[in-house]
Amino acid sequence: MTHSTTEQPVRRASGAIVPVLAFAGIVVAVMQTLLVPVIKDLPELLGTAPSNATWVLTSTLLAGAVATPIMGRLGDLYGKRRMLLASLAVMVVGSLICGFTSELLVMIAGRALQGFAMGAIPLGIGLMRDGLPREKLGSAMALMSSSIGVGGGLALPVAALVAQHADWHALFFLSAALGVVSIVLTLVFVPESPMRAPGSFDVLGALGLSVGLVLFLLPITKGSDWGWTSGTTLGLFGAAAVVLVLWGVMELRVQAPLVDLRTTARRSVLFTNLASIMVGVAFYAVSLVLPQLLQLPTSTGYGLGQSMVVAGLCVAPLGLTMMFTAPVYARLSAKYGPKVTLIIGMLIIAVGYGAGLGLMSAAWQTIVVSVVLGAGIGLAYSSLPALIIGSVPASETGAANGLNTLMRSIGTSVSSAVIGMVLANTAHHVGGVAVPTLHGFRVSFMIATGAVAVGLLMALFLPGQRRATKPQLRASSEEDAALERAHEVLGGFRGRVLDATGAPVARAKVTLIDRRGRQAGATLSGGDGGYALAVPAEGAYVLAARAEGHGPLASSATHAGDDRPVEVDLALPGENAGVPA
Numbered sequence: 001m002t003h004s005t006t007e008q009p010v011r012r013a014s015g016a017i018v019p020v021l022a023f024a025g026i027v028v029a030v031m032q033t034l035l036v037p038v039i040k041d042l043p044e045l046l047g048t049a050p051s052n053a054t055w056v057l058t059s060t061l062l063a064g065a066v067a068t069p070i071m072g073r074l075g076d077l078y079g080k081r082r083m084l085l086a087s088l089a090v091m092v093v094g095s096l097i098c099g100f101t102s103e104l105l106v107m108i109a110g111r112a113l114q115g116f117a118m119g120a121i122p123l124g125i126g127l128m129r130d131g132l133p134r135e136k137l138g139s140a141m142a143l144m145s146s147s148i149g150v151g152g153g154l155a156l157p158v159a160a161l162v163a164q165h166a167d168w169h170a171l172f173f174l175s176a177a178l179g180v181v182s183i184v185l186t187l188v189f190v191p192e193s194p195m196r197a198p199g200s201f202d203v204l205g206a207l208g209l210s211v212g213l214v215l216f217l218l219p220i221t222k223g224s225d226w227g228w229t230s231g232t233t234l235g236l237f238g239a240a241a242v243v244l245v246l247w248g249v250m251e252l253r254v255q256a257p258l259v260d261l262r263t264t265a266r267r268s269v270l271f272t273n274l275a276s277i278m279v280g281v282a283f284y285a286v287s288l289v290l291p292q293l294l295q296l297p298t299s300t301g302y303g304l305g306q307s308m309v310v311a312g313l314c315v316a317p318l319g320l321t322m323m324f325t326a327p328v329y330a331r332l333s334a335k336y337g338p339k340v341t342l343i344i345g346m347l348i349i350a351v352g353y354g355a356g357l358g359l360m361s362a363a364w365q366t367i368v369v370s371v372v373l374g375a376g377i378g379l380a381y382s383s384l385p386a387l388i389i390g391s392v393p394a395s396e397t398g399a400a401n402g403l404n405t406l407m408r409s410i411g412t413s414v415s416s417a418v419i420g421m422v423l424a425n426t427a428h429h430v431g432g433v434a435v436p437t438l439h440g441f442r443v444s445f446m447i448a449t450g451a452v453a454v455g456l457l458m459a460l461f462l463p464g465q466r467r468a469t470k471p472q473l474r475a476s477s478e479e480d481a482a483l484e485r486a487h488e489v490l491g492g493f494r495g496r497v498l499d500a501t502g503a504p505v506a507r508a509k510v511t512l513i514d515r516r517g518r519q520a521g522a523t524l525s526g527g528d529g530g531y532a533l534a535v536p537a538e539g540a541y542v543l544a545a546r547a548e549g550h551g552p553l554a555s556s557a558t559h560a561g562d563d564r565p566v567e568v569d570l571a572l573p574g575e576n577a578g579v580p581a
Contacts, residue, residue, distance in 0.1 A: 002067070002234070002264045002404030009548055014563070015187040016191050017132070017140075017191075018132075018139075018143065018501070018510050019047055019130060019145075020115055020185045020186060020190055020250075021084075021124040021127060021128060021140075021145055021186075021188045022143045022146055022483060022554040023148050023222050024084065024185075025121045025148065025151065025450075026089065027151065027175075027178045027179060027182045028082070028087070028088070028091060028118055028148045028149055028150035028151070029038045029115040029118075029121070029150065029151025029152050030151045030152070030154070030155040030175060031064075031097045031114040031117060031118075031175065032060065032061075032064070032115075032153045032155075033120075033153075033156055033242045033287070034055065034114075034155055034171055035159070036155075036159065036291070037156070037159045037164075037249040037312070038168050041168075042352050043356060044188060044262055045168060046102060046104045046107060047102070047104075048105075048457075051211065051225050052104060054221075054222070054225070056104075056105070056108055057111075057221075057311070058218070059111045059112040060115035061111065061217065061409070062112070062115070062213070062217055062218065062529055063111075063112040063114075064115035064116070064117075064119075064409060065118075065213050065406055065413075066116075066209070066210045066213055067087070067115070067116045067117070067118055067119040067323050068118050068121070068122055068403070068405040068409065069209060069399060069403045070119065070206050070210070070256065070402070071083050071086075071087055071120075071403075071481050072119060072122045072123065072399040072401060072403070073121070073125070073202070073258050073399040073402065074125045074201060075126055076126070076195075076196070076197040076396060076399055077197050077199070077200075077201055079193065079196075080123045080126045080127045080130070080193045081123075081127060081186065081190055081191070081192040081193065082192065082506075083123055084120050084124065084127070084190075084239065085187070087116065087117045087118075087120040087123065088179050088182050089183065089500070090113050090117060091113065091114050091116065091117035091175070091177075092179035092180055092183070093113055094109075094112070094114040094117075095108045095110070095114060095173070095176035095179060096176050097113065097375045098110035098111060098114070098169070099169050099172035100169075100458065102169075102238070106176075106565070107430035112173075114170055116213065117179075118405065118409070121144065121145070121148055121405055122231030122402040122404070122405050124144045124147075124284060125144050125145065125385045125401045126193065126401060127193055128141055128144060128484050130194065130195045133257040137332060138328050138329065138330035138333050140326075140382075141385045141386060141580040142325070142326040142327075142329040142333075142383075142385075142386075143323065143326040144380030144384055145384055145385045146322040146323060146325065146377075146378050146381045146384070147323075148321070148381070149283055149319055149321040149322045149381060150323045151182075151319070152319065153287075153316055153318040153320070153322070154314035154319045154320070155474070156291065156311075156315055156316065157316050158170055158312075159312070160308040160309045160312040161231060161312075162174060162177065163308070164308060164309060166580045168246075168404065169210075186417050187249065189538075192397045196511050197256075200256060201258060202251075202254055202257050202258040202563075204208035204474060205247065205250065205254060205259070206258050206434070207243075208246075208250060208251075209247055209258060209259070210328040212243040212244040213406075214235075215236050215240035216237070216240035216244070218236055218415055218559055219234075219237055219240075219551040220414060220416075221417060221555065223417055224417065224420055224424060225305060228369055228421075229463075238412065248299070255518070259399060259403055260392075260536060262537040263391075263393075263396060263536050263537065264400075264403065265486050266391060267391065267463060268391040268463050269388060270426040271385040271458045271459070271462050273341065274407075274455075275346075275380075275384075275439070275455045275458040275459050276384055276404055276408050276411065276413070277407050277408070277410055278410040278411060278455030279345075279346070279349075279377065279381065279383075279384070279408065279411060279416075279457075280407070280409065280411020280412045280414075280415065280451050281406040281411045281414055282349050282377065282411075282413040282415075282448045282455070283381075283408075283411070283415075284416055285353075285415050285419055285444055285445065285447065286315075286318065286353075286356075286373050286448070287315070288367070288415070288416065288423075288444070289419070289441050289444050290311075290314070290369070290370065292313050293305040293360060293366065293436075294310070294311035294363060295307075295311050296351045296435070299437075300435060302360065304370055305361070310363070314363055314370065315366070315369050315370055316370075317354060317367055317371045317374060318373060318377075319371040319374065320374065321375050322374045322377055323377035323378070324378075325375055325378030325379055325382065328379070329341055329378070329379050329383065331382065332344065332379070333382075334387060339387065339459065339462045339463075340382070341382070341383045342379070342383035342387065342462075343374075343376065343380055343459050343460070343465075345376045345379030345380030345381075345383060345495065346380055346455050346456045346459060346496060347376070347451050348372065348375055348376030348467065349373060349377060349380065349454045349458075350374060350376075350449055350453070352369055352372035352376055352498050353373070353449040354449060355368075355369060355450070356369040356445050357403060357442050357445055360442075362559065377452060381408075383402055384404055384453065385404070388401055389401070389573060392534075392536075393520075393534045393536055395523055396536075407494065411451075419444045421445065422440055422445065423436045423440045424442075426443065427440065448516070455581070460481075463554055464488060465545040466470065480533050486572065487564045489515075490495055491558065491564050492521075492533050492534040492535045492565055493512065493531075493532070493541070493543060493559065493565065493567075493568050494530070494531065494532045494565045494566070495530070495531065495567050495569040495570060496525070496528065497510065497525040497530075497547065497569075497572065498529060498567050498569060498571045499550060499571070499572055500571065500573060500574055504527075504528050504529025504530075505525060505529050505547050506526065506529060507524050507525060507544050508524065508525040508529070508530045508531075508547035508570075508572065509522065509524055509545070509547065510522065510524070510525060510543060510545050511534065511545075511546075512535070512541055512542075513543075513544060514536075514539065514541055515539055515541070519534065520536055521533045521534060521536075523537070525547075531570075532565070538559055538560050539558070539559065540556065540557075541556070541558070541559065542554050542555065542556055542557075543570060544553045546572075547572060550574065551572060552572075553571065553572050555570055
């Protein structure tokens with residue numbers, strides 16, 4: 001994979017880019033929990049059976065899962081801001097469709113369009129990486145990454161309030177209005193990224209991944225209705241395995257794949273994505289358990305008898321705490337690195353769920369649990385994009401973060417299925433109505449704790465990351481910004497560009513070429529002649545250097561694909577000299 005910059009002048013990122021992009025992330029995350037307050041009423045509202053009504057939620061999940069890696073790759077190719085605006089526009093259209101209908105099929109279509117906007121979160125992270133100086137990047141990416149939880153948490157009380165005092169279609173008009181505001185703010189305050197990946201969009205790869213994800217996630221979300229051992233469920237799981245394996249084989253042979261599986265298989269990327277699944281499981285468990293516990297009547301002996309709005313307000317600190325942990329993450333990560341911060345976050349999540357086993361007897365106790373879990377999940381979510389960005393070339397930021405967001409979505413889907421099955425199997429049946437039990441709630445919390453333990457194990461396998469000790473200065477140009485970002489990557493080639501006398505050559509273009517003759521990276525040397533280039537995978541490469549007033553140079557070098565940089569100094573010949581053989 002390569003990265004390049006556009007030739008046209010690039011508008012500088014303003015100070016508003018962080019809140020504007022975070023707001024966009026929160027808006028699209030709201031779509032996931034928008035209808036939670038009216039879930040039990042959907043069959044009546046849509047005039048259909050309960051099993052059919054659940055498609056209104058399932059369609060959003062499936063569309064979001066498909067959109068995140070695809071929109072990330074499109075952003076790498078054609079502009080992240082452009083694709084962010086497209087995602088928000090699709091969400092607005094979907095919201096308006098839902099706002100004007102009570103027909104099931106039309107509602108499902110509109111909700112799918114709403115879910116398509118989930119690709120905005122990895123696009124926002126990519127825009128931040130490309131447009132912000134390093135000293136602001138940590139807290140900014142932390143806030144953007146956490147927006148998926150912040151939006152979901154804050155949507156619950158607001159949606160409950162709207163649903164209790166207005167027609168339920170008002171939820172969709174409100175989401176459409178938020179989408180329009182986000183589009184306007186993005187147009188005004190967010191500049192387009194100059195970074196571009198060459199090549200064309202992998203249409204077959206996108207279709208293959210989409211089909212594979214739908215075949216995999218569909219039985220997870222509907223397995224409790226169909227039966228986990230039914231032919232439909234098992235058949236879809238089997239078909240998903242076949243499609244995804246074939247898709248992987250095809251992606252390895254494509255010159256410009258949708259997802260670079262070789263990069264994805266690197267230890268730092270692989271274990272970050274595996275840990276992301278576990279964090280997703282842990283996040284969604286509390287979102288499923290606490291609202292039900294709070295709303296169950298006190299006559300059950302353990303229910304807290306709160307209204308829908310009060311229940312939403314008690315869970316809202318989960319999202320608020322996630323938002324406020326962004327600056328805390330930035331300090332911890334700067335001092336200890338994102339790996340350690342991820343581990344700290346997971347330990348806090350484990351403490352929160354452990355305490356939650358005994359804190360279920362009062363509304364204030366659920367607030368305490370929400371705050372502790374919000375802090376842990378916020379730190380964990382904030383660490384994930386930094387770990388991904390530190391492991392992939394700049395041209396793959398959108399696609400790599402899209403895949404990571406997908407991993408979190410898979411985690412929440414698995415959590416929804418498993419926790420839902422546990423609560424159903426442990427429920428008491430009173431008058432034909434299944435009532436969740438306190439035992440079921442506690443088992444759900446223990447499952448979440450187990451997921452965190454697995455995530456901790458995955459995090460321990462992540463490679464350690466060195467922390468920069470030099471001052472963090474704002475780049476004076478887009479080329480210098482690209483050089484700064486290159487220095488953040490642990491592995492790759494580094495060195496200096498020198499002239500025939502040994503003096504440093506500034507602003508020399510250094511191009512990395514892989515063994516297939518494809519450009520795998522490019523940068524400009526700094527004032528001291530220094531350069532740094534990440535490598536997408538192990539293997540033999542050619543480093544080609546060129547500068548005004550000097551002859552070109554091509555030098556062969558090999559990299560093991562690990563975190564250790566390979567030092568290669570490039571001595572440019574005189575202007576009339578040829579390229580060495």
